[in-house]
Amino acid sequence: MLIRERLRLVGLLTPVTLIIGLFFLAPLAIMAVYSLLEPGLYGGVEWSFYPDNFGRVLGWADGTNEDFDPVYLEIILRSFKLAALTVLATLALCYPAAFWVARQPERMRNFCLFLITLPFFTSLIVRLYAWLLILRPSGFINTTLLALGIHSPVELIYTETAVLIGMTYIFIPFMFMPVYASVEKLDKRLLEASADLGASRWQSFWKVIFPLTLPGIAAGSIIVFIPSLGNFIVPSLLGGARVLMIGSLVEQQFLAARNWPFGAALAMLLMAAVLVCLVLYVLAQGRNSAQEASR
């Protein structure tokens, strides 16, 4: 490449390199360092190597604080559980709908897609607030039940169910798009071939349709799982103090407890979990395309 061209290229890439280097990579690196530092007495940090942050996360005592206390471990496990359940819930809800939408004539299809992606563009806080209104003791559900004559209010708010409902609601558009993309690509003739070879509808579904939609399901799952895992808004609004997730913990450590190293350690664990998911996903993709190639 000519020098002239190379200069131009460098010019084009400098802004993004600076911004991502300085405001993304550097902060993450510093956070990694912080996770290994000792928390200062009044907030802030002591610059000494302190590996116990990670131990604390898993519940081990660090000499100065509590004895083995799995409370943090509980929170972490709950986060994984809720994230996984969110994936399942969004998948269960979106999968049939994707098939129905794929069936519609083009105009209707585009309209439906528009309807489904529209909430994504509306304010997150508004959408969660709506569920707060619905699930509160004096909220929509209970008021309706009351009107129907049922006098025992259902306790929905500030439970894991509420958080699950909230996250499912938020992440439906994220799951729908990849799943729909792979459903739309299905070739009707494959179904015909399957029937021709003697498979029942049910068998055709499990042996032909479902495997072909797996890429979309996998993509959607990753897109939903990762933000669900680290979410803190939904548990904050709909879970209250009773349902804490990793995100809530991190917020606490940074804004209330002022134990930044511990919070950083939690964030590192979150990042590690995300990376593991991505690696697994990429490996699965690789295996999938290798299978395709070998056929």
Next chain:
Amino acid sequence: MNALLARLGRRLLGGYSLAFFVFLYLPIGLIVAYSFNSNPINMMIWDGFSLDWYRSLFGLSTNLSENALYVESTDQLLAALRTSLVVALTTTAISTVIGTLTALALARYRFRLQKFYRVLLFMPMLMPDIVLGIALLIFFVGAGMPLGKGSIIIGHCTFLISYVFLIVSARLAGMDTRLEEASADLGASPWTTFRRVTLPQILPGVIGGALLAFIISMDDLVITYFIAGVDSTTLPVFIYGMIRRGIKPEINAIATLLLIASLLIAALGLYLRNRKPATSKDDAHG
């Protein structure tokens, strides 16, 4: 029998899908409905149509009695809105320009670090917001930077550049590169070629990216929450605070207004995206 089952199945699927869409929009519909409910005590019980909550939002007088007035100072609300807009507009401008430049670099030049940059640009989108938020907080505090509009703008740009990059890249990939060659062939310098040929072709992508950046920036809560500092609040953070302090009917009004704004912008974005670009072989025959 099989055909009957099939038809039943199809009916069920249709019915389910209807329920699906209702589920998606019922919560939103409730907010809108109740923003007009004049009941100041229990907003779930319909007491008649009223614009009071909207009025109190803007500091106008309402029909409510003195002690029914819950609203925070309108000034705070408007200040939050103003901050959000300033941040969003600045962020959109910066990230659109940088995102477009980066997309051009990776699409039109071949160099050794190409793959590395692609991965690098993907990372901010994959990282959970909370990790980004606290990392930036640690960074700003450690570097001694004041937390305010500037820090929010920086934080937003960091991941919005990636979004714009993705959208503009897609657009560039679909473009006929021979048009740029023709332009150079006819004597246009690289800058002129970009201005007169490339940019008009990718403009829908650039605008789409800008709109997306604007919406995401306006709506961002988590990252802003950590790096906004004490003096600046954006609209989502303000509303979040309001909700945390207690449910008030004014929130319904704000929410409805926000919904309408988002609806308009989203509709605009989708309209722009569906307008197909002009191609030279459109109606060519023979």
Next chain:
Amino acid sequence: MTAFTHTAPVVEIRGAVKHYRAPEGHLVRALDGLDLAVGANEFVTLLGPSGCGKTTLLRTISGFERLDGGDLLIQGQSMNHVPPHRRPVHTVFQSYALFPHMSIGDNVGYALDVRGVAKAEKRQRVGQALEMVGLAGMERRKPGQLSGGQQQRVALARAIVDRPALLLLDEPLSALDRQLRQAMQRELKNLQHELGIAFVFVTHDQEEALTMSDRIVVLNGGHIQQIGAPAEIYHRPANAFVAGFIGESNLFDVHVGSVDDGIAYLLDSGGDLLQACHPDLHVGQHAQLMLRPEQFHLHCPGEGFAALEGCLEQLLFIGKDFELLLRTSHGRLVKAVLRDAAPQRLRTGDNVQLWYGLQAAHLIPGGA
């Protein structure tokens, strides 16, 4: 390689080398040490099969490919460090590459716009250019509204509006149907005369090359096989490749058995006997002889002719001629194209003689 006119050449290429790495990993020489000079108002055609390097050579001149070795001079100035947009050369692309978001007028006027020419002058010159290509008055339309042939003319007008020193045309007629193509060939030739500038035209269609060119450059594998006027290329191909690529030919690998009284008696590798009068043929020599199908006659026209004998394998009526395939007793197929009325009475299997002039055969240098 002499220039066509006696004025200085507008393009000079010396020792051009260009290589790239194939996906399999080995190095491919797209251009292998080429020398070429194009005169100031010549119509030169680069002709060859796919992958021969003709498009690479063209793009080297326009600046979109950079040479790995050798020199390129345009109007006497070295272009090795000059980017495409600063060369006095314009290209008519194979896919036209019209700007879809601009009107025809803006497309054609683009080169002028870019140089800051005044609006009034631009309008006048655009009008002129469009008139030259037969599209007067189309300024307001958009490319999407035009047919393929019309788009091609717009591409042409766009490239000539500012009178470049040289026009490059990259297989511009390949997308057109046969009749339109032939009409455009004539128009292009006329246009070139009218403009008085050099045209470098790339094609794989040898008929096209023969029709339009002042000189043809035949390329294969990155090497120039032959440069010359169409007649020379056709009647006196420099090697077997050119002989085979241009027109149809019967090639004979022969061994000179004896030379008697000026006539060489040749034995073809298949066993057939040929005769030729050629000063360069000596006893014991190996050579390649070419006889074009139209050089044969069904009956002996007189003195100085010899014949190939054989069995009539196929007789085809192709409009203005008859195409005849003869199989010799040694199994060799010979193709002849005849105008005589006599063929109508022939049938497959008949014994036939094909007569050729002793001095008609062309000796290909280098031999077998």
